[in-house]
């Protein structure tokens with residue numbers, strides 16, 4: 001009896017497990033626990049017969065003096081623990097690194113890459129099938145190829161199966177979701193293995209190995225073993241994400257998705273023919289994520305903390321708001337902008353009419369109308385707005401808010417500009433319309449998708465607080481954009497505030513960085529933080545599954561306001577920016593506060 005193998009765990013496998021648990025804990029959901037437990041079970045069950053065979057054939061051995069004693073099918077308890085802890089560590093690293101990845105966007109290959117992806121998929125299948133055959137041959141031949149043969153013949157079929165089911169994602173996902181979680185633990189375990197072999201904690205017997213070393217002390221078979229097992233774990237996790245993404249993204253095929261889908265349902269989803277997918281929906285979701293990633297780093301980061309269908313619907317809501325705002329903002333003239341608002345209103349009218357008539361088959365009139373009246377790049381954002389879950393009131397109010405922006409346009413033939421934000425009340429009304437409404441829409445999605453029930457009274461108070469929070473965010477937005485808004489002839493600082501400093505809106509257009517304007521920016525930020533401080537208390541009443549992600553969304557935007565209050569902040573494309581590291585720190589702090 002000895003503790004040498006147990007010490008390997010104490011020194012090298014348990015500390016990373018503890019560190020990864022600490023890092024991932026605030027993001028951990030029930031489905032994460034389920035998937036890790038599921039994979040550990042498969043790893044243990046599939047490895048026991050194989051490992052037991054290896055030990056009985058004395059391909060690898062453990063001197064009795066290094067293990068505590070208990071064995072299962074000849075496998076020391078420490079070894080069984082190894083299967084568990086390795087699967088746990090690699091899975092958690094995968095979950096951590098792939099958190100920002102939105103798997104729904106990868107279900108259909110980009111049209112330009114279809115051929116090269118198909119080629120990679122085929123090549124992968126050929127290589128993995130070749131591994132299985134080579135493995136079988138080496139076992140049949142016996143002697144020094146036996147250990148490698150046993151690794152290839154055991155891991156190869158699992159890898160081939162998982163690759164065949166999920167290569168579409170494995171080929172297209174960012175390497176942070178594939179190669180990184182495979183290679184980081186593999187190299188780490190190579191180092192641990194080298195140390196253990198050198199100390200004699202476990203021994204690979206000669207006669208069944210090639211005797212080739214990757215580096216001094218690391219047998220080629222051991223290197224391949226750890227690479228193969230980590231590959232299987234990551235392939236398994238990707239296949240899980242793939243199956244869940246198919247279910248979540250395609251409500252027509254999967255109207256109801258269980259929070260913890262059974263293995264049968266997961267396999268059925270993976271086996272569903274891609275020909276059945278709603279390709280337009282997948283394509284539109286990919287466009288929406290791209291739009292979010294390009295246009296709002298704060299909400300993009302926040303979106304990765306939401307899960308399930310709520311995450312998809314929030315991204316679709318963002319996409320609609322962004323497209324509508326851009327159509328109006330980028331219009332060449334006031335009348336063109338007014339025309340976009342009229343068209344957007346008409347589109348909502350038609351959608352609302354079909355919603356009321358319970359025509360869910362893609363609202364034919366609205367669809368036809370958008371095809372004729374909107375640019376192609378905007379259409380999918382309109383079509384996929386989850387109107388069946390939203391009230392139309394806030395959507396119309398949002399468009400009403402955009403009308404305020406039209407007040408800034410210069411009248412044709414006149415040098416005079418008008419400035420519609422005359423008082424603090426005008427500012428508040430404007431912010432309530434363009435951002436309070438957005439908060440209401442977000443909350444409707446949260447309430448719909450949440451698993452916990454919530455009373456009407458609480459809903460009402462959350463809507464009120466949410467509306468105020470939207471106002472706070474909009475104040476921050478205005479404080480950040482004083483210079484960029486001035487460049488397009490807009491001044492959202494109330495004219496009455498400017499007057500108190502002896503200024504008129506025209507002065508802001510001419511010199512948006514004037515010291516007096518800095519003072520007004522501070523005044524606006526004080527107002528923003530006062531509203532935020534009051535509204536924030538209500539966030540504790542949000543459904544528990546959405547509470548932290550909602551806090552991340554709010555805090556990462558309010559952080560822009562905190563940056564603006566600091567001297568010498570960094571400006572990118574005319575706007576104050578929050579560094580990536582700082583945004584992560586904010587999200588991290590919020591998630592840990594729970």
Ligand SMILES: CC(C)=CCC/C(C)=C/CC/C(C)=C/CC/C(C)=C/[C@@H]1[C@@H](COP(=O)(O)OP(=O)(O)O)[C@]1(C)CC/C=C(\C)CC/C=C(\C)CCC=C(C)C
Pocket residue numbers: 292295296299300302303306314315317318321322325434435436438439442462463465466467469470473474477481535536538539542550553554
């Ligand atoms: C996580 C995720 C994907 C969230 C989606 C959030 C969403 C739907 C945002 C809509 C953004 C948008 C384009 C709206 C159009 C009107 C507009 C411009 C509003 C301003 C947003 C700023 O976006 P951005 O900086 O990209 O804009 P510009 O570059 O200046 O064009 C706003 C500042 C409004 C944002 C308001 C909210 C997100 C509401 C916040 C309130 C809550 C989350 C509720 C909190 C709940 C309680 C109970 C307090």
